[in-house]
């Protein structure tokens with residue numbers, strides 16, 4: 295035998311009135327929504343029927359209650375029993391149970407939200423050709439219906455809330471005005487709180503001066519002056535609105551919330567999921583007729599339509615960017631100055647954005663700031679370093695060897711450069727291998743080389759314990775005495791081993807697995823024979839002093855290139871510094 299669920303009414307009332315919503319303030323929205331829906335229902339048969347919602351805050355009613363009057367369709371006695379007294383029953387669904395398009399409500403639970411601020415809800419309602427009906431509901435699930443002798447002055451409904459102790463402030467004039475304005479300012483019927491009208495006409499993007507009105511709205515409501523305003527439109531979702539491009543950089547991981555109205559009633563001030571993640575530089579204000587709210591009516595329901603909307607809005611923002619690039623490149627440059635991180639993040643997945651970055655974003659290179667497109671045109675291969683330190687060390691040396699170099703060390707830059715061949719397979723991209731640079735340095739005259747053999751041998755002996763090879767070359771800039779070059783794979787393994795020494799056995803084992811294969815190419819200290827100091831060092835008579843000087847050059851080259859300093863390097867730096875100091879300060883030792 296089948297049984298039906300038993301329901302504990304008090305539990306359900308408590309759940310729906312107290313636990314579904316994030317804050318008691320939504321009771322204002324639910325009251326507004328019912329009043330507007332009732333007016334909409336009345337206007338189906340009587341398009342010229344008045345459309346008015348009036349709140350009387352506690353200060354005005356004088357008895358501590360709040361009243362809201364509407365000129366809506368009202369309810370007959372039978373409807374009161376059916377609709378107000380049955381949780382989950384709504385007049386806003388069709389025979390099949392689907393939400394009817396013209397109404398804001400659909401679930402048949404909204405009125406219960408009033409129990410967050412009231413112990414008692416009274417509804418006085420009058421439908422056409424029917425007597426006035428009074429319904430009173432209590433938070434414990436009881437209700438009473440009477441037919442009062444005194445008739446309500448006109449068709450419509452008055453809802454009265456008797457405040458719960460401790461929640462009176464939610465019903466007071468200032469709070470009520472603020473909340474009615476927040477939720478209802480764009481509603482198509484006039485809403486007043488006391489004598490104050492809180493509705494302000496159609497959405498700003500539908501006004502006669504859309505740009506001016508949207509900017510004013512942004513300043514007054516959102517608190518910023520947008521960099522740009524982009525029109526949005528998705529007919530399938532009945533959506534219109536604007537995206538406002540933020541005037542300051544936004545945090546790419548902090549999702550921007552959007553202001554979403556459904557049928558001109560505010561749904562959420564911080565709705566997520568409306569734009570693709572990459573579009574974090576924009577904040578939207580939209581009104582939609584077809585998107586669905588969650589039951590708490592505080593967020594958008596994640597469905598296929600929302601996915602379509604997100605994609606369409608992404609396309610519209612992308613289109614705006616591309617138009618800016620072709621029609622207003624100067625504005626685009628300004629935009630990129632503020633939001634380059636977002637655009638670059640997007641360029642990692644999106645070819646159009648990649649092209650935009652390639653053409654319009656100026657990168658640091660050792661031949662001046664320029665776009666990657668310009669760089670490619672002038673220098674062919676896009677040669678780059680992936681670390682800022684590496685660029686700093688090698689920029690001048692590479693420039694002197696006519697090697698143009700892009701600094702790919704900033705966020706996303708090297709990934710963007712590596713992705714360039716997606717735009718055109720002809721594009722050649724190469725990460726600079728520091729040791730390749732040495733191959734471009736001029737070798738010495740054989741005679742000179744021969745005469746310096748013993749110097750090189752002495753220098754090599756000084757650096758042997760550090761596993762570094764000494765090379766003597768002539769290169770520009772001549773002001774640079776020495777350059778420490780290490781190939782990337784060796785540098786990586788060096789760092790791995792240093793970490794391994796500090797790690798616990800398990801982690802060290804993992805690191806060992808990574809350290810397999812590939813013989814190390816010894817790092818090189820390339821001494822510059824064009825440098826006057828180096829020449830003087832090669833001419834020193836004392837082998838000990840040559841050793842100390844070469845050690846000092848080694849240490850200085852390490853520091854200059856921001857290379858990691860191992861304990862052995864630190865000891866050597868110390869030793870050579872003291873050695874040179876000792877040599878520089880003359881005089882006998884005294885005791």
Ligand SMILES: Nc1ncnc2c1ncn2[C@@H]1O[C@H](COP(=O)(O)OP(=O)(O)OP(=O)(O)O)[C@@H](O)[C@H]1O
Nearest residue numbers: 328329332377384385399400401402403404405451
């Ligand atoms: N001011 C009003 N005038 C006329 N009928 C009303 C009014 N307020 C409520 N009702 C009736 O009571 C029903 C239940 O209202 P309730 O607010 O609980 O749910 P709803 O508006 O249908 O849906 P939702 O839970 O999505 O708000 C409504 O469907 C409507 O028929």
